[in-house]
Amino acid sequence: MSVTIKDIAERAGVSFSTVSKALNDSPLVHMDTKQRILDISLELGYQPNTAARRLVSNKSWTIGVVWPSVERFAPSALITRINNEMAKHNYTTLLSINQTELAIETFLRLQCDAILVFYDREGEELQNFTKQSVIPILYYGVNGLTPFTTIDATRSKAIELAIEHLVSLGHERIAYVGNTNSKDPLQSEKVAAFTEQLAKYHLPITIESLIPVNSLDTYDGYMITKQLLVSSNQPTAIISGSYDLTKGILRAATELQIQVPEQLSIISYDNIQQMEELEVPMTAVGVSLEEIVSTTVRTLLTMIEQKDPVPSIYLVPELVIRSSTSIPARI
């Protein structure tokens, strides 16, 4: 059996309720007493019993995170950051790699204080949790897909920014490398925005405009780009759907001795620090990781406090210009 507040109380010669107060830094305890109790608890290696604490406070101090099945760098970094940020607020982040429905059920049973769901799967349907859920559920994804509050990174806006940037530089043959056939709404939103914007600027949409990859892996990005860059009707600029893809694209260009940005401009989705550190510092669009993290954490905390509905949030993407884009090469 581990040490409890009673043990400390006995040792300190006070009642256990005083210990409880002292440990919670209550102002109702004399400084000296408090210090003595703190010392003793430290000495005894006291660890509060979470179960008991939860029972009485009716809080679990945990939040459940439903993790996307597919691993990529950006989401992985996101979760790590959220995890650390929530820790600062005393919340422990639990991850589940189960199916969304199952994971939510588990977290519900565990009485997590909130659930964060990364909507990243292809065409999942889950509507049954609408009302029965007493605890707040926050989605990260595209708003409107679920009845829940959603943090939406407005991926379409990001693609708009990218194209605007390229067009302003004078590019006309722009390709999008990404999950063009995916039913994943996070991906298809980018694709839709891409074609829309091309149309808006009266740019040609050819078979070389939408370059499909099966996954968002570096590997696939590399493979498809190598094909693309030896085709007859090469683009002067590529928009990449993710950080991982970008690594592959860049590698393909390097290998074919195509200078970036002189001969080929690249602009990537995913506004993360790592873009800076690629062989060619990468111009990127997207909501910055920091902002996604801080907004998510803040929203989560708000939802937990005031169990009232919180409106969905649209995060505004930015364009970060680095060294991978320039005016198109003379042909």
Add this chain to the structure above:
Amino acid sequence: MSVTIKDIAERAGVSFSTVSKALNDSPLVHMDTKQRILDISLELGYQPNTAARRLVSNKSWTIGVVWPSVERFAPSALITRINNEMAKHNYTTLLSINQTELAIETFLRLQCDAILVFYDREGEELQNFTKQSVIPILYYGVNGLTPFTTIDATRSKAIELAIEHLVSLGHERIAYVGNTNSKDPLQSEKVAAFTEQLAKYHLPITIESLIPVNSLDTYDGYMITKQLLVSSNQPTAIISGSYDLTKGILRAATELQIQVPEQLSIISYDNIQQMEELEVPMTAVGVSLEEIVSTTVRTLLTMIEQKDPVPSIYLVPELVIRSSTSIPARI
């Protein structure tokens, strides 16, 4: 407030302890009563309060899993399976992507019933948990690296099997594609076994024997193999360090129009079902996923029950011959 056993008791006109028994399927409750209570609890949507349950039973019914930082397919599949298997035993698996030390601390504080650590990082040191840990900690990795009970997949034995198989087919120029420079003991064990075995069979060790990749990604596997296969002193057989690498290796071979296994034999580490489904069904070595899962779960359960020390376990790898290996081509 959610519904408690007291609510059910009131509704059913029995005492709450009877409800508790009924809900726990105790034989001490009359069938009729039990059924009625079950019906009511269902009707009311009763969800047991985990905190309370934990408090009294002094168990959390959770096990914490420290997840390796690097994502690859095989470990990912492993964790998913363990997760599901533990669920059958009423345990909820919590994942932490924090540093090992931090994660263990968290799980300790949460009073998990056991902690499973995937030792997958490069040269981490953590010796401080040796005694203070009241709850069982199980490692998955290479035995001897930590003071804890470890499930060891004897990767060296797997490589032995691979080489034995290749040698028996008549191969002499064998290359190992893997993390040859990694400090990760899981990887270096394979490498060490590889060179040892080559020596044992008096096979030449050249620069083309150990093919280093930076990561275990498909991408890197592809890249390095393409280089390897156009070199002057090509191997007749490749041993791949992981499933992901193998995908890349296979792809490189296909692209260079090298027939597998006619012109090149490939044998892969990671004994998982997916090997069957590659373009060329892959001969593989390693402990089968099923066995790793069942052993891990069983050990975990045992450790939880009898808080006595459990000895480390060495799992025996198998060779699964499929279609990617054959006698070497005539030169």
Add this chain to the structure above:
DNA sequence: CTGTTAGCGCTTTCAA
């Protein structure tokens, strides 16, 4: 078979 009782370890009034 069913109910009563006593906690599990902690927080939180309420008295002293």
Add this chain to the structure above:
DNA sequence: TTGAAAGCGCTAACAG
């Protein structure tokens, strides 16, 4: 400033 007491929701003797 401290202590006493109640109770969070549940399980587990023990008594009927």
